[in-house]
Amino acid sequence: MALGILLAILGGAFVSIQNTFNANVKKRVSVWTTTALVLFLGFAASFAAGLAVEGAGLFSFQAEPWFWFSGIVGVGVVACVTSGVQMLGPSRAISLVMVSQIFFGLMWDTLGWFGLEKVPFTWQSLLGVILISGGVVLFQLGPKMEKEPYARLDTRTANANDG
């Protein structure tokens, strides 16, 4: 458990850095070109890391056919988030994305779809998820309540590679 939390903290921190870098790329280049670049470099880095760790063993795997279509999901993320942001504005759209993400997570753990280990539903976990969602909304809409131009999340918090 402690290792899982540590890895998630590390991963989340890197998402933030990556999305900040991507935001700087998007100042000059379109969303889709940025996405293509980011996915290509992510592939190259994972491939290199795999080769370094496993050597030729990297190539011995048996993939089910649907694995080859998994990339569609990442493209779906970018398409939906970009359209949401265009229609609702960044702060409302991103808070909604995050709230939706965490509720779908709870649903998924409960149902155990896709060979995921089932985590039994408890009212306590629902309470936890509601608190987390409340925190996200407070974080995002707080600056409006305080009438100050405080830091707020924008498109850079949701990209194809996010957790």
Next chain:
Amino acid sequence: MKGIVFALMGGFFLTFQSVANATISSQIGSWQAAAMTQLTGFVLAIAIVITIRDRSYRQLTQVSPLYASGGMLAAIVLFSNMTAVHIMGVTLTIAVFLIAQLMLALAIDSKGWFDMPKKKIGRTQIAGVLMMIAGVIILKL
């Protein structure tokens, strides 16, 4: 209304992505899964770029090489995401990811690191993050 549906679907896809990656990695290995999902995503993204005749890649030369290479960080992100999902499930993984992400985003914005416009941190935002941490503790208890 349409925007709300898009945002909700965006969240669904993000969660689906974590689950799919974790499932694929448990069958073929983490690096294989990371390489495969991103390669197939790249092929699709490049197809979109070609279809909409997007020529903005020409401006890539004006982007600092450090920022342009940000995609490489995804190797670490995906590896830690898949491993964390295996250890503690999707809900907790997403929750801790979001908190770490928000806290670092706050630090980046308040210091103006990486060419980001400098912004102040509000009390409601600290309260928001604390509320999220409380949520995680309740989830974990």
